[in-house]
Amino acid sequence: MSFEDWYRADRLPHIFCAGCGNGTIINCTLAAVEQMNWKREETVFVSGIGCSSRAPGYILTDSLHTTHGRAIAFATGVKMANPDLHVVVFTGDGDLAAIGGNHFIHGCRRNIDLTVVCMNNQIYGMTGGQGSPTTPKGALSTTTPYGCAETPFDLCDLAIAAGANYVSRWTSYHVKELEKAVKVGLETPGFSFIEALVQCPTAFGRRNKFRQVADHIEFLKTHSLLRAKRDRLLEKGEPVPEDMFVVGELMRRNRPAIGVKP
């Protein structure tokens, strides 16, 4: 069996634009789920609203496509009412960090046994490219036509500070690493948060010099700084390049969790 069998084949091809990284993230997540040997009927995918949140609709399990930002709140209900179910949440940056920010930090605080995969494309893709809480400073979007003036969220730092048990960040270029990270997230009791930076050629790339998908992938590849490398730089007292983002496993701990399968 391969992860492909988890797709609702009758619904493919999906609605994502050509070159969108969301499909890659779904592949990696399903590949990790496949390795867990979970039964299909015991797995539930939950999502909110946005491009990323369309994902559960393409997966052949019970799936809940809910209201904007509330995916973690719905997932909390599912998981608490039936801890035997494995609950995976797909969400996006706007969904998770803007409208759903409160649910996110409280999910981390409760350390409820969910795995949250955030496809961070740094923009509101479905509504046509508005600035999101993770839009980098200076980036152009339809609501930041003169460059984003606000400081973006670091979602992983947020999750660590709020108490998540497992936090890691990868990109849609690092498929194998992402797959492994999701698998560790699925195995970890408690709240696991995996941020995956994805390219959005239609809404983000078009306005920010990544008109070609390959250029954006190249950017993700060259601007990702491995955590170990960052730590070495810090140890040596050397400056960490400001235009790079840290990838890798950022937190693994064992805080008491709720909703864990007995």
Added chain:
Amino acid sequence: MKLVIDENRCKGCNLCTKVCPYHIFREGKKLNRKGIAVPELDRPERCTNCRLRNLYGRQLCGVCQLTCPDQAIHWIDEEPYEPHKVAIEY
């Protein structure tokens, strides 16, 4: 095994041409009926999974399949078996 690109699912993003370590994908030139230039295969016998999956009994590499955002890449069994000449590049 044989690698196939599902023309119904492929949206022509050409990510596969970037990620394959053996560069077996090449940007397509001919538009299909949906107006998409589906990538072409360039000497696919160089693909490890094509050659060795049955021998090892497990998925090898598979980066293109994981990366393909449109779930358009998969492998099928070749029937009947077609012998291939493997071009080794030094």
Added chain:
Amino acid sequence: MTRTEFWQGNTACAEGALAAGCNFFGGYPITPSTEVAEHMAAKLPKKGGVFIQMEDEIASMASIIGASWTGARAMTATSGPGFSLMMENIGFAIMTETPCVVVNIQRGGPSTGQPTMSAQGDMMQARFGSHGDIAIIALSPATVQEMYELTAKAFNLADKYRVPVFVMSDETIGHMREKVIIPDKVERVERKPFVAGSPPFRATDPDLIPGFPLFGTGQHVHVTGLTHDERGYPCATNPGLHMALVKRLVDKIENARDEMADYEVINPDAEQVFVAYGAPVRTVLQVMHDRKDPNIGFLRIRTVWPFPEKALAKFKNAKRFLLPEMNLGQIAREIERHTCVPVKCIPKLGGELHTPSELVAALEAQP
């Protein structure tokens, strides 16, 4: 054997829910409904249920919908401001046909208003608060005994019709202590079973309600708030499909309005007829008791939505409907829609019940 308790309305509400088999409560504290959550927090874990205090009312509503899909009998309790926050997810529950119970212990609004005072200002919000065309069920208890009974009944209605059911009580009843007679057993109606393999949102029965495919039973159901086809797949740009879906969601409630109508008719031959629901019922009963006049009728409504309009026709000689409400005439407007008889609203805001003399004055005032 029945037993008797002296309970606060909110306690009776929680106990009614427990008797009905409620096993999931997601809540957020808000005056004057907090006692429901407190009681559930104490009792639910001992009964093997789950109590979770969420981060806000939006999340409370979300959590009970999630729990409901795993088969739980799920409930939350709130008051006006929280009820407003829940509206979006209530719409989601309607669209996805998720059974759940929302208790609204109403307080004076708008906004923060009067947290510790009584009102009935959310009646129209319950009916029309969520966006789009919707139909819901709302019950309105007038005594602590009814708090117990109607909350239990709400679960059955929710499971039967696959819709959110509101228990629209108010601060007066919620915080009042009264005798409650606890029955041995509360009737329980189960959800319609799902025929394995059939499209999850196909309603073949005349009641327009599809069977309920529980999460975790291998039905692979996709639940979405988008306009969906019978398979549950999003299909948001098909006009005919949307029309058919919304029509069905509304019709399944509207067609059953006679079946779920719950009201009491006193003195059907009277000319002057009081109509009341919730706390004002108590003042009307006092007036009826004091006057003992066969010319004063009383229509006591327990199921406010869908409105039992046929009950109005029982008063054949009615010259006037008098409607004491703790709002500026929300249900009065609904009654005007259904009858040619003049309707006089007796509004009262501020948090206190109508006094009997106020009702008598309205009764004696010339139209």
